[in-house]
Amino acid sequence: xxxxxxxxxxxxxxxxxxxxxxxxxxxxxxxxxxxxxxxxxxxxxxxxxxxxxxxxxxxxxxxxxxxxxxxxxxxxxxxxxxxxxxxxxxxxxxxxxxxxxxxxxxxxxxxxxxxxxxxxxxxxxxxxxxxxxxxxxxxxxxxxxxxxxxx
Amino acid sequence: xxxxxxxxxxxxxxxxxxxxxxxxxxxxxxxxxxxxxxxxxxxxxxxxxxxxxxxxxxxxxxxxxxxxxxxxxxxxxxxxxxxxxxxxxxxxxxxxxxxxxxxxxxxxxxxxxxxxxxxxxxxxxxxxxxxxxxxxxxxxxxxxxxxxxxxxxxxxxxxxxxxxxxxxxxxxxxxxxxxxxxxxxxxxxxxxxxxxxxxxxxxxxxxxxxxxxxxxxxxxxxxxxxxxxxxxxxxxxxxxxxxxxxxxxxxxxxxxxxxxxxxxxxxxxxxxxxxxxxxxxxxxxxxxxxxxxxxxxxxxxxxxxxxxxxxxxxxxxxxxxxxxxxxxxxxxxxxxxxxxxxxxxxxxxxxxxxxxxxxxxxxxxxxxxxxxxxxxxxxxxxxxxxxxxxxxxxxxxxxxxxxxxxxxxxxxxxxxxxxxxxxxxxxxxxxxxxxxxxxxxxxxxxxxxxxxxxxxxxxxxxxxxxxxxx
Numbered sequence: 001x002x003x004x005x006x007x008x009x010x011x012x013x014x015x016x017x018x019x020x021x022x023x024x025x026x027x028x029x030x031x032x033x034x035x036x037x038x039x040x041x042x043x044x045x046x047x048x049x050x051x052x053x054x055x056x057x058x059x060x061x062x063x064x065x066x067x068x069x070x071x072x073x074x075x076x077x078x079x080x081x082x083x084x085x086x087x088x089x090x091x092x093x094x095x096x097x098x099x100x101x102x103x104x105x106x107x108x109x110x111x112x113x114x115x116x117x118x119x120x121x122x123x124x125x126x127x128x129x130x131x132x133x134x135x136x137x138x139x140x141x142x143x144x145x146x147x148x149x150x151x
Numbered sequence: 152x153x154x155x156x157x158x159x160x161x162x163x164x165x166x167x168x169x170x171x172x173x174x175x176x177x178x179x180x181x182x183x184x185x186x187x188x189x190x191x192x193x194x195x196x197x198x199x200x201x202x203x204x205x206x207x208x209x210x211x212x213x214x215x216x217x218x219x220x221x222x223x224x225x226x227x228x229x230x231x232x233x234x235x236x237x238x239x240x241x242x243x244x245x246x247x248x249x250x251x252x253x254x255x256x257x258x259x260x261x262x263x264x265x266x267x268x269x270x271x272x273x274x275x276x277x278x279x280x281x282x283x284x285x286x287x288x289x290x291x292x293x294x295x296x297x298x299x300x301x302x303x304x305x306x307x308x309x310x311x312x313x314x315x316x317x318x319x320x321x322x323x324x325x326x327x328x329x330x331x332x333x334x335x336x337x338x339x340x341x342x343x344x345x346x347x348x349x350x351x352x353x354x355x356x357x358x359x360x361x362x363x364x365x366x367x368x369x370x371x372x373x374x375x376x377x378x379x380x381x382x383x384x385x386x387x388x389x390x391x392x393x394x395x396x397x398x399x400x401x402x403x404x405x406x407x408x409x410x411x412x413x414x415x416x417x418x419x420x421x422x423x424x425x426x427x428x429x430x431x432x433x434x435x436x437x438x439x440x441x442x443x444x445x446x447x448x449x450x451x452x453x454x455x456x457x458x459x460x461x462x463x464x465x466x467x468x469x470x471x472x473x474x475x476x477x478x479x480x481x482x483x484x485x486x487x488x489x490x491x492x493x494x495x496x497x498x499x500x501x502x503x504x505x506x507x508x509x510x511x512x513x514x515x516x517x518x519x520x521x522x523x524x525x526x527x528x529x530x531x532x533x534x535x536x537x538x539x540x541x542x543x544x545x546x547x548x549x550x551x552x553x554x555x556x557x558x559x560x561x562x563x564x565x566x567x568x569x570x571x572x573x574x575x576x577x578x579x580x581x582x583x584x585x586x587x588x589x590x591x592x593x594x595x596x597x598x599x600x601x602x603x604x605x606x607x608x609x610x611x612x613x614x615x616x617x618x619x620x621x
Contacts (some may be wrong), residue, residue: 064302068309071350072483073520075513078372089223092367093386096306100372101380114377122374126504141566147573 001124004120005046007031008056009039015082018106022113027120036062048076050119052112054098055083055090067097078119080112164246166268168219174199174264174554176216183268186247187215187237221264222365227250235268245272308367310354316479317472321464325352328461333359338456340407342438343463348515349434350405352461352521357401366399374409378417385421389429404433407456408442412449419452431456457511466508466515476512480519481531492523495531502533568603571596 006028008016016032023030033039037058043049055063063081070077081099083090091102103109160167161250166183168176175198184191193212199220218236225231235249315326329352332339339356343349350370357368369388371381371419388402404410408593410418423429435442438460439453478494484492495503498524508514522535533541571589590597600606 046617060302064305066542068305071309072516075346078375089226092369093302093306094160096368097302098370100370100375109404110450111383114380115375118375118377142569145566145569145573147577 004116004123005029005031005049006034006116007039007042007046007049007051008053009033009036010082011056015052015054015106018109019112022036022109023116028116036066038065043070043077045102047074048123050078050080050116052080052082055081055087055094057087060090064094064097067094067099071098078115080115165270166249168194168266170264170266172220172262174220176219177263186245186268188239189215200449213336219266221251223268225253225264225479226254227258228253232514234273235266240325247272277572307358310351310358310368312355312359312513314351314479315348315355316476317469317550319469321469322472325461325463326460329355329359332356332432332459332461335459336430337458338433339459339461340439340457341432341434341461341463342436343434344436344465344511346511347463347465348512349436349463350403352463353403353405353432353434356461357403357430360399360401361428366401368401368403370403372405373407373414374411376410378413382419399430401430402431404456406430406435407433408439408448410448410517415449415452419449421456422452422455466511470504472501473508473515476515477503477519480516481523484520484523490523492526493530496533499531499536502536502540505544505547507543564603567599568605571600571603571605 004027006019006023008019008030010016010032011034013032016030020030031042032041039051039053043051053063053066067079070079080101080103081094081098082103085104088104091104094102101111101115102113159206160178160180163180164182166186167178167180168183169178171177175196176194176236179191179194181191184194187194189212194216197212199216215238218238222231222233228251231251233246233251234246235246239245239249247268249266252265252267254263254265288400301358312329315322315329317323333356339353341352341356343352354368354370357366360366365472367388367546371384385402388400405417433456435440439457440446443450443453466476474495477500481492481494486604503515510517518537518540519531521537522531526532526535571585574585574588575582577588582596583593589596591599597606599609
């Protein structure tokens with residue numbers, strides 16, 4: 001697997017430490033941020049990144065505003081939201097705002113491994129389709145010849 | 152016993168109401184009806200859903216009932232004291248503390264909430280702005296509850312129909328289809344190219360529903376789903392033991408054409424086995440029946456998800472919408488900050504119209520954001536636009552370029568050579584087998600291999616000789 005950047009935004013660094021236990025360093029490069037602005041600037045540089053954002057009782061408003069803004073301005077970013085268990089009732093809301101996953105315990109981070117793996121495959125497939133010159137009819141014909149799996 | 156209980160509750164001076172597991176009011180005592188200045192029979196059957204009383208489009212009764220909504224922690228089984236809101240007959244907004252008691256059965260399945268309010272309204276000096284109110288009460292759960300209400304409202308606003316901008320025939324048709332789809336319960340498939348706003352149209356189908364106020368939207372990114380994640384998400388969304396939660400809920404399957412095969416099997420099984428009132432809206436870059444014909448998608452799932460299909464055209468096929476869309480995106484940017492631009496100069500609009508927009512609406516929106524940042528005057532002018540758009544406009548003014556010729560003989564030779572090489576690899580170098588794969592005689596295969604430089608003439612002659620001897 002090639003590397004992907006997982007941009008983590010949280011107050012303490014605890015979630016990043018838990019994520020590192022689950023994810024192989026060869027698959028994912030973790031980039032830690034502490035503030036929404038800092039995270040946003042990093043996402044602008046990495047518009048296909050995965051982001052893991054911590055939801056706190058104080059950050060519900062800016063978090064949801066950020067999720068809505070991501071839908072409009074960086075639609076290729078995929079977001080996982082992490083929160084402490086007392087905020088579990090916010091799961092539906094953050095999912096509705098665009099988060100692809102919501103976890104309330106570091107023990108649930110195992111699901112994130114599968115998400116990261118599939119995201120890497122998706123990006124690789126997308127990159128492969130973009131590198132071929134689809135305007136050239138010869139490229140299209142050659143790309144559609146039979147027995148492509150024996151190349 | 153039941154009659155005695157009803158008599159007791161009716162005589163109680165404290166407002167009391169009971170919600171079922173779908174947050175619908177199933178009982179409301181006379182004190183509650185009097186407090187809200189609304190007959191009990193009008194309140195019963197209404198769902199308490201997160202709402203904002205500032206939304207002028209909502210019916211007064213809907214706003215009234217929204218004020219009775221329990222805070223979120225009640226749904227996780229926590230007994231809570233929070234505020235409820237009501238509007239008196241004279242239009243005054245009043246607030247009372249109330250105790251929310253979650254009701255659960257033996258299996259710990261949540262079945263409703265009993266709400267008992269205090270006898271008196273909170274004094275007016277406590278009932279200030281939400282910030283003052285929260286500070287006065289130091290009530291964290293109230294603060295979160297208020298935020299939850301407000302954000303549900305903002306999510307709905309973000310997905311409203313009026314953001315489907317355009318006067319073209321295609322967009323008029325799309326808006327009509329969204330309205331029709333929202334009124335029914337059939338599954339909806341939104342098909343459109345990358346960046347054409349598929350997700351937004353899918354969300355509009357949910358938010359345009361009359362009962363959207365009571366339902367949740369659960370988007371899933373299909374390309375990233377595994378079977379376990381699909382199972383856990385569906386069971387969490389639908390409630391325990393696979394029991395359906397609310398008919399107003401919508402499952403949004405984003406980019407369903409990228410759903411892995413094993414997840415398609417799981418979802419198809421789910422759709423067959425569960426008679427669910429859950430609405431499913433999916434998005435795809437291509438019609439699913441076409442993908443199924445190419446064996447790239449399950450036929451049964453393609454049929455199940457394609458009851459109503461809404462096609463979104465690429466932006467290049469609705470160029471007349473470009474000025475309206477660009478203006479709408481510019482006004483969104485104006486709303487975000489202090490910088491206010493009036494619009495686009497006619498020259499800038501001409502350049503936008505000449506560009507092919509391969510990235511569709513998403514590309515246009517990104518371009519408007521950049522131009523808004525760059526513009527120094529009161530409107531966007533051509534020098535504020537990215538170079539590629541200016542160049543595309545200049546190229547459009549040039550006469551059409553002569554098509555580049557193809558050297559047919561050489562190209563067909565390249566195709567033939569590629570296919571012969573693949574056949575030989577498939578046949579592990581066995582030329583007899585390769586010739587059968589290509590439906591050629593062996594001598595003809597040898598001749599073509601020599602002509603295409605795949606084999607020496609001498610080797611081919613010796614091989615052909617052995618063929619003749621056989």
